[in-house]
Amino acid sequence: MDERNVAGTMRPSCDSCGAVVFFDPKLAAVVVVSHEEKILMVKRDIEPMMGRWSFPSGYVDRGEVVEEAAVREVREETNVEVELDRLLGVYSSRGAPVVLVAFAASVQGGVAEAGDETRAVGWFPADELPPLPFPHDDAIMRDWRGDTG
Known part of the structure; x- marks a missing residue:
């Protein structure tokens, strides 16, 4: 493997055939x-962020529809069935390996209980959430509230 400049970014490339390797972000x-x-x-x-409170979330599997992944992650982590109400936004940061797609959802069934990747589940008033652990969480909540400022 060698490196070459592709549109201003150094990327790994094959010495013999010249194929360029692009590292895709995780969704x-x-x-x-x-x-x-x-x-x-x-x-x-x-x-x-083990031990911290956060929104239900998780990676989208290859070939999976993003909306279906969102519903699946909520079910796996909380035992709650949801219907997605609206797209809140797409969030990314320079150099970060993950792109987030956030949705607002409403409960359709199930009783909230911890799943395999969660220690506990809880319901919190929107203005009394525990400290949010991830960089885009505040922006996600602003978009959920519809804040424009």
Whole structure:
């Protein structure tokens, strides 16, 4: 392997055929689930941010529809069935390996309980959420509230 400049970025390339390697970002779905004026949160039992409260979220599998991944992650982490209400936004940062797609959702069924990757689940008033652990969480909540400022 060698490196070559492709549009201003050094990228690995094959010495013999010249094929360029592009490292694609990983896609994750984040879901703000609301019910009776409260937000569903999970206490993470995996890294990163193990032990912290966050929105249900997880990686989209190759070939999986993003919306289906969002619903699946909520079910796996909380035992709650949801319907996606709207797209909140797409969030990324320069140099970060993950692109987030966030949705607002409403409860359709199930009883909230911790899944394999969560220590606990809880319902919190939207204005009394525990400290949010990830860089884009505040922006996601602003978009959920519809704040424009």
